[in-house]
Amino acid sequence: MSKIDSKIPEGSIEQKWTKYKASAALVNPSNKRNLEIIVVGSGLAGASAAASLAELGYKVKVFCYQDSARRAHSIAAQGGINAAKNYQNDGDSVYRLFYDTVKGGDYRAREGNVYRLAEVSNSIIDQCVAQGVPLAREYGGMLSNRSFGGTQVQRTFYASGQTGQQLLLGAYSALQRQIGLGTVDMFPRHEMLEVVKIDDKARGIIARDLITGKLERHFGHAVLLCTGGYGNVFYLSTNAMGCNVTAAWKAHKKGAFFANPCFTQIHPTCIPVSGDHQSKLTLMSESLRNDGRIWVPKKQGDTRKGNEIPEEERDYYLERRYQAFGNLVPRDVASRAAKERCDEGYGVGASKLAVFLDFKDAIGRFGKSQAKKLNIENPTDKQLKEFGKQVVEEKYGNLFSMYEQITDENPYEVPMRIYPAVHYTMGGLWVDYNLMTTVPGLYCLGEANFSDHGANRLGASALMQGLADGYFVIPYTIGAYLAKEIAVKPIPTTHEAFVAAENEAQAQITKFFAIKGSKSVDHFHKRLGKIMWEKCGMARNEKGLKEAIQEIRQLRDEFWKDLRVTGKADEMNPELEKASRVADFLELGELMCMDALNRSESCGGHFRLESQTEDGEALRKDDEFSYVAAWENKGNCTYEMHKEELVFDVVHPSSRSYK
């Protein structure tokens, strides 16, 4: 008997969620007032969950490491959010969004979860518009859509290149409203360091006040981790500098299984690395692939500028290889294709690790349609270019100026240089249909859980999942658990479990300062990132992964012997914060490599060199690997894997072709 049960409701795929909602236990309003919920993280998932639960009447505490909930890294999502509204009349439906997401995830996600996600997607758009989120509109006053990778319909809602910002500010405003009403207590500049378990149930957390350094104990009848992804294990990623795995990892060490840790998404369109000083990578939204064309020179080692290379000497390799989807193939496919061209010596720019993303044709096309709109007959080339640039600026202006700011090149004139970079992690804490981890009362929402994207996430689906979990799933599923907790009085934080958890957190802090070594936290983090990128990055093989495991173990030993943390524990001390995060990354990195080693198939973002077709496409092995790998922490960096077999009743796995 497996230790894990996904608790997917019985019935047809269309009826599962409806029936669940109709039969789930409820908590009456007067009891809700006595139930306390802790929410860690204030991004799309955390803020929307906290606000919605407080609206229902629960007592909520929210923790974030930033100085405001509004700064969570959801804010940086650029492109858009998917929903099955079919406003464009182009054949979209809940079923099609479900189908695209299961297929896009390379058949490594649960059907039941994904169908629910597609079902609630429409309510998210309604909710956000009602909150005053200014999504893009057409001249007739209706909402506008654009297309994204991996789909053939236009279902992506957006707000210029700042969709994440606008959606987060919507959820943040709902949260601030509850704070003003006194139903939510907000703890900014706090970092969660331990989960507190009493009688096997999650009952609270230990958090460090990042200003005073004081460790605090907080009780909750349930704890929600909405703490985002772990892409920063690679050191360089598109994540914010503070993004970390600590909350999820501490929960993992307290019994929450960690699922599919090797499923990381390498985003195809990021600004290339410029030097050793690089501290983070910047994404250029996937929406740019709507209008930009990706190419490399046909000649190896071509050093000419992009705009100096004539049309016939360009290789639009995505259009050549994937005629049906062209530049809009899913992210994993686009990233691997870029790597393949660069590895073969066709890369551009100083590092030769970049390909071009070119808007010349789009500017020409937009110029013509704009001239027509303005009734200008026989426009000059200069006018056409000017009009075209105006349209591009309206659609992508902020991205273009960001690109110019970083690279000092004008992308309206010369093609952008882009290269894949670590962006999103599909893996995360294992959760059941209720979003509960293997620890009762401990939930995990948004990117931090593993649930909906399988081995590859489609563009504009992260915002959808974060808000689906927070606004429309957890308010129902948490009731099913809390209905049985109404008799539990708040447990005083003097309870021995709180004392023990605080002591654990304190012991680690004391240990950091006791090392008194010679190397900074960043030194170790950069080395870990290099190992991960080279051996557990875009392409992996058995030899490399085995080496990586050894190298990470050695690095971890060295970290605990030679780390230097300056300053003191009882003050604002970013070095200490980083040390605590990197200590967890050093354990997670090894587990990621173990998971990647175990999964000797290629699927989604996980590409095993040993498992590819003759023409270099990923070769999935459904007979052997159609399961979720859920890892149990057995202490001292040892793990046991549990399998959750994936059942496909509706969408039958087929070879994922975008040709």
Add this chain to the structure above:
Amino acid sequence: MSGNMNLTLKIWRQNSGKEEGQLITYPVKDISPDMSFLEMFDVLNEQLVSKNENPIVFDHDCREGICGMCSMVINGRAHGPKSAITTCQLHMRSFKDGDTIVVEPWRAQAFPVIKDLTVDRTAFERIQSKGGFVSVNTGTAQDANCIPIPKDDADASFNAAACIGCGACVATCKNASAMLFVAAKVSQFALLPQGRIEAAARVKNMVAQMDAEGFGSCTNTGACEVECPKGISLENIARMNREYLAANCKD
């Protein structure tokens, strides 16, 4: 590494809000023009750690100009010498070899220093919680296309909503006024039908909280608009004043 710029930094160090601070001089060498300003700080902090000194504490997170966390006054200008960008987007190519650069925290009574270049901006949170929202609970919304909104209104609302809440407007204002920040939020909602219902109460409550936090008055110098990394327009302040007047006339 690859850089060739040598600079002198004068950086505000202050151990806590209770202690006095001062400018400390730090030389930095071999800086690359392709580094961001904060990556230059990383280099300096790495040097300080290697000498067993405490690194400089500064707020930063996304490093792509959208989270609003970074907040440095560089050579007297909020977010540095270039317009329309945050500190994290500023690159060293904006400086010359041999330059002296003075770096200070946001300075405003309502933004007390926590440590070094980090300040407490929770006053913004309290203003926001007094009315920076539409009172709509999850689940009560109608279909999103039920209320058509003219594109120009939606665009104007979006432009106001692009505020990242960094506080550069306050830091640059000689009165430390938060009018641009508050006006941006008031405008975002005032321009949309969803926001009209609570418009009067919103503007009154948010302005009252802004005053209670100790921000100064607006004297229309327009410095905030110049330094705003997101180009939030002064028009929003005019709109808020109009809303405020109208709301009070109704009483």
